[in-house]
Amino acid sequence: MxxxxxxxxxxxxxxxxxxxxxxxxxxxxxxxxxxxxxxxxxxxxxxxxxxxxxxxxxxxxxxxxxxxxxxxxxxxxxxxxxxxxxxxxxxxxSLNGWKYRGNERRFFSRLSLIVQTMSNFLQGHKRFDPVVTDEAVQSWTKSYLHRIDFRSSEVQAAFKVQIENSLALAKTAEMHKDILMARLSGYGVGGLTWDQLAAKHQLLPIDVKIAAVEALHAWLDVLEGMEYPLLTGLLEGIIQQSALTESAKRTQNLYERGFSLSQIAELRQLKTSTIEDHFVELAMNDPAFSPASFMDDELFESIRRISKEMKTKRLRDIKERLPDASYFQIRLALAVRGEAV
The missing domain is CATH 1.10.10 (Arc Repressor Mutant, subunit A)
Structure with a gap:
């Protein structure tokens, strides 16, 4: 796109x-x-x-x-x-932003540094300016390189083959894959800038950025199949194991232990509205979530019915029809099980 x-x-x-x-x-x-x-x-x-x-x-x-x-x-x-x-x-x-939430950039930073390191060592150059300056990425990559014995010519060859084979299976345009690979640097070769890629493909810089993200998401989907051992190791901490944000997960844990919404807000020292946001998130992502603690069945069904009748999820419009319902109750009812209007 x-x-x-x-x-x-x-x-x-x-x-x-x-x-x-x-x-x-x-x-x-x-x-x-x-x-x-x-x-x-x-x-x-x-x-x-x-x-x-x-x-x-x-x-x-x-x-x-x-x-x-x-x-x-x-x-x-x-x-x-x-x-x-x-x-x-x-x-x-192939975009899947909610699943990766920007972590695909960390994956690509690791990959970029690994490719640059292997390329330089292959040519006998052990000193070079790393393309990634993030110290956390550098530290992770250094540890990973030693785990896979990156100096081995066999490992380097296998790494290249696994990149080529897995990326070939990614369900995205070849141009998108080309844009992604052109960002990599190696011995004597610098990755292209967004402006250079835009000029090469006659696109706007913002378009080549989206193309790269699409390619990354499609590629990561392939790598989750665990068929490429040298690359799947790079997925550590990249794939979201839960559909919930970290803060919502902490609220969920307290709720499952029997704490009420107000008690959770007090324990976590957060605004009540923030905890309400977490419950809405829970309602959207957990099919087993029940709104019974926050409203009776009659109010729940009324909110859903009016939303469908009016073909809207505008809270203000629904509240005008149901003035006794709180905005939180309306939000929660609309979010339960993620059913569309």
């Missing part, structure tokens, strides 16, 4: 129920209650945190392009799409 297509995919999913800035926060991976619940409400898992360092100007430029193409109606209050945008078929994507 191009970056504008990512933005448009999010806008089509929310269908006018959020502001124009909401996709920006989602793409950057903002862990606010609103963003997290929108992921479940509107099925936006692929796009979460795909560009954590997204510049606001790049996003606003995309909005301008969509408006210039007649796809997006200028509106400061909410997303308004022209019918042409609603009818537009967007390409499939």
């Amino acid at each position: 191009r970056f504008d297509e990512v933005v448009l995919a999010i806008m089509k999913a929310v269908d006018g129920q959020r502001t124009v800035s909401s996709p920006y926060h989602l793409i950057k991976g903002k862990k606010s209650g609103q963003t997290i619940q929108d992921i479940g409400y509107f099925g936006l898992h692929p796009y979460f945190a795909v560009l954590p360092k997204l510049d606001k100007k790049d996003y606003l430029d995309s909005i301008e392009r969509l408006q210039a193409q007649g796809l997006l109606v200028p509106d400061d209050n909410s997303i308004q799409l022209h019918q042409s945008a609603t009818d537009l078929q967007l390409p499939a994507t």
Whole structure:
């Protein structure tokens, strides 16, 4: 996907129920209650945190392009799409942001440093400026290199073959794979910059960044098959073992031990609204979660019915019909089991 297509995919999913800035926060991976619940409400898992360092100007430029193409109606209050945008078929994507949450960059940093090290040692050069300056990545990579006996020519050859074979199976465009590999550096060869890749492929820099993330997500999906031992080791700490954020998991543990919402807030010294966000997250991700502790069946069914009748997840609109329901109860009812309106 191009970056504008990512933005448009999010806008089509929310269908006018959020502001124009909401996709920006989602793409950057903002862990606010609103963003997290929108992921479940509107099925936006692929796009979460795909560009954590997204510049606001790049996003606003995309909005301008969509408006210039007649796809997006200028509106400061909410997303308004022209019918042409609603009818537009967007390409499939291998993005899986909620699963990786930016950790794919750590995987690629490790890979980049390993490839650079092997390449230089192969040529007899033991001193070089590392392409990755992050000390945590350097420390991890140094330990990993010694575990696999990276000086061995057989290991180096096997590492190269496993990269080629696994990447070939990744379900993404060949251009995306080329962009990703062109970022790697080796002995006497520097990885291309985003601007250089954009010029080479006649794309915007923001588009080649998205292409690289798509390639990484598709590749990581292959590597999870555990068929490439030298590469699967790089997945340590990369794959999210739980659909919940770390903070929500801590709230879940306390809730399962019998603590109430208010008690959890006091114990964790967090705002009640923050703990409410965690329960909404739990409701979206745990099929066994029951809202019975927070509302009776009648209120739960009323919220769901009104949401479906009005074809909206706007909390304010639903509350106007159910003034006795709290905003938290409405959010929770809409989130349970992630059922769509």
